[in-house]
Amino acid sequence: MHPFHTHIITLFPEAFPGVLGLSLTGRALKDGRWTLGTTHLRDFGLGVHKNVDATPFGGGAGLVLRPDVLDEALESAQKSGAKGPIIALSPRGKPFSQAMAQEWAQGDGITLICGRFEGFDQRFIEERGVIEVSIGDFVMTGGEIAAQALIDTTIRLIDGVIGNKESLEDESFSDGLLEHPQFTKPAEWDGHKIPEVLLSGHHGDIAKWRKAQSIKVTQEKRPDLWAAYEDRSEEAEQSDVQKSPPK
Numbered sequence: 001m002h003p004f005h006t007h008i009i010t011l012f013p014e015a016f017p018g019v020l021g022l023s024l025t026g027r028a029l030k031d032g033r034w035t036l037g038t039t040h041l042r043d044f045g046l047g048v049h050k051n052v053d054a055t056p057f058g059g060g061a062g063l064v065l066r067p068d069v070l071d072e073a074l075e076s077a078q079k080s081g082a083k084g085p086i087i088a089l090s091p092r093g094k095p096f097s098q099a100m101a102q103e104w105a106q107g108d109g110i111t112l113i114c115g116r117f118e119g120f121d122q123r124f125i126e127e128r129g130v131i132e133v134s135i136g137d138f139v140m141t142g143g144e145i146a147a148q149a150l151i152d153t154t155i156r157l158i159d160g161v162i163g164n165k166e167s168l169e170d171e172s173f174s175d176g177l178l179e180h181p182q183f184t185k186p187a188e189w190d191g192h193k194i195p196e197v198l199l200s201g202h203h204g205d206i207a208k209w210r211k212a213q214s215i216k217v218t219q220e221k222r223p224d225l226w227a228a229y230e231d232r233s234e235e236a237e238q239s240d241v242q243k244s245p246p247k
Contacts, residue, residue, distance in 0.1 A: 004034040004158050005109035006151050007082035008144075009073050011052070011116055013038035015144045025152055028161045039077040044069050053117050062118035070113070070124045077111060084109035086130045087150070088120055089143030093132030096150060100133070105157035112150065114143030176229040178222060180213035 008016055016038055021029060028034055045052045046069065053063035074086065084107050104110050113120070113130070125132065135146045156162055183194040197209045218226045 002108060003032050004105070004107075004155070005037065005081060005083055006034060006155070007037040007039065007077050007080075007109065007111045008114060008147055009039045009041055009070075009077055009112070010114040010142075010144055010147070011041045012114075012142070012144055013040050016148070018144075018148055020148055020151055020155070024161055025155045028155060028158070033158055033160055034155050035081075037077070037081055039073050039080070039082070041065075041069065041073050044072040044076070056118060060118075064118050065116065065120050065124075067121040067124035067127070070120065071128065074111075074113070074128060082109070082111040084111055086111045086113065086128055088113045088125065088130045088132050089115050089135075089146040089150075090119055090132040091134050091137070091139050092119075093134040096133050096135050096153075098153070101150070101153040101157055104154045110150075110154065112143070112147045114147050116142045176225065176232060177214040178218045178225065180210040180217065 010016070017026070017029065017036055020026065020036070025034075029036060041052050042050050046066075051066075052069045053065050056062070056064050074082075085104065087110060089112065120130070124130065133150065135149055140146065183198060187194055187199070195209065197205050200206065215226075218229065
């Protein structure tokens with residue numbers, strides 16, 4: 001099986017691997033569980049100054065990345081091994097989610113294009129089937145930091161990167177809920193004791209407590225996630241009823 005390949009098209013290839021070269025992702029990169037490639041967008045710039053952008057038609061502030069430059073860079077990246085879905089980091093994109101990362105981790109790689117300036121020419125987005133993805137409702141100076149966030153989230157889901165698979169199953173978003181509160185030694189700190197149930201040794205009671213806490217935290221901090229979780233639960237119940245044989 002070939003290692004998962006991540007390829008980044010960027011004006012700042014020196015930004016990679018960055019933090020991805022540390023800790024679990026760094027060790028997985030060194031061990032060959034995933035590979036990293038970069039394509040310097042400036043190499044495909046036009047003219048003496050290697051321009052990669054131009055002013056927007058119709059007027060307006062800022063500059064837009066040219067479709068011809070982007071397309072040549074993408075073709076070069078694919079010839080050198082880039083594979084998988086083509087993802088453009090953009091504040092107007094679909095919100096990034098754990099589900100996206102889980103889907104990508106099952107494939108053989110992803111290709112990321114880091115935006116700059118006012119973004120990408122729409123013709124390139126449509127012609128090459130680019131998936132626009134956002135890491136939040138805010139604007140950054142470029143897509144490099146966002147790309148590292150997407151890569152980190154995806155790489156850690158590849159088999160063998162994290163030794164304990166149970167940790168992946170219990171963490172936030174794995175089942176649509178936020179993770180329950182966590183506690184460690186000492187059992188009492190600054191007058192605060194950990195919940196007694198966690199000391200009981202009764203795994204069933206602990207599991208029930210953690211599920212209840214996940215529900216509580218999600219309801220309080222992310223009502224949008226809770227609403228979506230309820231909708232999915234109702235759909236699952238209705239599906240089970242339809243599948244049940246008549247009595």
